[in-house]
Amino acid sequence: MSVFRSVNDRANMSTLAEQAVARTPRRLALRFRGLSDRAIAWLFITPSVLLLLAINIFPLLWTIQLSFTNYRANRPNAPIRYIGLDNYRDILTDTEVWHAMQATAHFVLWSIGLELVLGFGLALLINRRFRGHSVWTTIILLPMMLSPAVVGNFWTFLLQPQIGLFNSAIALLTGVDPSSFQMIGDVALAPWSIIMVDTWMWTPYVMLICLAGLRSIPDYIYEAAEVDRASPWRQFWSITLPMVMPFLMLAVLFRAIENFKMFDMVNLLTSGGPGSTTEVASITLKREAFEKWRTGYSSALAIILFVTVFGAANIYVKALNRVKQR
């Protein structure tokens, strides 16, 4: 029966192809008749390539060109001078830029570390398929479905010392006056506030990737380990962790790239303050480009950030491939 259906399908397909040929306008058909497969392939991908060139490659090349000039977008009448590597030299010797890079590194390392530990832990729990686990999965995933702008705004209220739920909760647990400390207005606590909010929002994402990794491990491996009387701890170190490792590394890669360019949530929570305590690189870039209008300088800064992320990501991907090959 299935053989007959297959033959019929093929017959129908051929009929459809013939119909398509028949319906193609004669002039168009004549035009395409002389084209090779390669030429037709190019014909199909050309729009995508052009679009990519227009919205990715051209701006990148233009930014590189601008980074060697003194151009300012708010001075349309001022002459544009090529100043060589001056912008790059100024950036690399600017203590404020290095401070922003340190703030970014602090934010990226701690938030990823926490998200990894918590996300993996949650994935291990959810993977046990207890009763109602799918409902809990949905609840846990909710924060990552929100917009970072919304998260930034409502956490600003939650962390408000007088009316904020967070301060009240801490007060309830510790007995301190809720308005005696402020999370986003304090130099010591503000960097931890943005790490905490990012962790709250993106731990579910890491959990999801880890869960995919855990579910990809075949059951027979654990069954074999149990036959060999391997303890749960031994199973975790020898089976679970190595097999989930590529997924963990992938989560780290995604989160590192995202957090390196984090802007909206930090901007809404602290605006880089107090002072410049939480001024991560993307906020510095925005201030230089669209508030101070130092277009040439900010283009150089953008290129430096791009090269940093691109270089680090490439090294990391190579490491990831090595882990996968093991």
Add this chain to the structure above:
Amino acid sequence: MIQMMRALGVTAVVVASSLGGQAVAQTKQLTLCWAAWDPANALVELSKDFTTKTGIQMKYEFVPWTSYADRFLNELNSKGKLCDVIIGDSQWIGGAAENGHYVKLNDFFTKEGISMDDFMPATVVGYSEWPKNTPNYWALPAMGDAIGWTYRKDWFARPEIQAEFKKKYGRDLAPPETYEQLKQIAEFFQGREIDGKKVYGAYIYTERGSEGITMGVTNVLYDWGFQYDNPKKPYQMEGFVNSPEAVKGLEFYKSLYKCCTAPGMSNAYMSEGLDAFKSGQVAMQMNFFAFFPGLYKDPNVGGDKIGFFVNPKQKYHFTQLGGQGISVVSYSEHRDDALAYIKWFAQPEVQKKWWALGGYSCHKAVLNDPGFPKSAPFAADFLKSMDIVKDFWAEPSYAELLLDMQKRVHDYVVADKGTAQEALDLLVKDWQKVFKEDGKI
């Protein structure tokens, strides 16, 4: 028959759309850009008269203060045609004039008989002239404004509070005349329980992102003797920006922030001040006069409960200028209609209605009217304030100069980084770098 019906239908659609097109083409429209705040609502109301008189429809693009500069400076720098008429901030005038964003209005003023002598001198210098103190006009003074203070008149009037204050400080509790007095009052109210609620002494600006903390700090620094540069040698800032008096002024601002503000006010500007005052949280509030009509009408803290006072003095007596002029954007395709709006707005009768609706006119016909000081509870203080205003740099590089100051003072006042002397020394270096790049020093 069906074909005929179809043909008729198509004809009807074509005719209707062409008529609609004509109707749209005949309707003239101007887009006015400004900040989204109370006076903008008053201007919408006022401009209905312009539409009635000229038939020109008005469209508005109002943006919240925190993104106002970003949004409209972007628009001007990209030579956008969104705004025909713009009420731009006073500090934009240098850049807007030098980069050709605004239409120069001298010839238009001469032709239409609009005289700058009819407007308060401080507003003409602050909102219209570039270079400053030269008769080159790029805007018509539109919205006079300065920083003033509000206070809880009802709390100040309570006998038990009066008695306690007098016992502690040996004088009556009254609106402060000096900053030392203001700090004493703020300390007195800080943490006090009034009507079962904990209240705080004062609300001052601390916002980091746009211009907030600079507006608040300069408002205080001027009174201590801070100057932007040497009056005899422009752009010589060493010893003026970071003078010992300026350092003391900055230290005072920090001490006021530390002793007497509500928790969580580390990044607060105009709207946070309004919220703090309206919710009965603070005894005194620093804010722009533009908000005072709305506060006076507030059902909870307005009316008899609110009082107003001029920015206190210290060694000198100044206040930070706010407010804006109205300009025609040079990229507008409706320049004649935009100029017609300016001509209409400059009329004394329109200016009187502008004040009555809640806008702050800069026209002498309004401000020199004998009845003006009593026309609103804050009108007399507004007049006094406009005589003592000082403004931030209005140079084409104002945005850089402003961000440098935002960073340095926020670092010191809120983030406890370094000393006041170090903050102002670094500010001088930042500003010298900007002016050096501009070729001015």
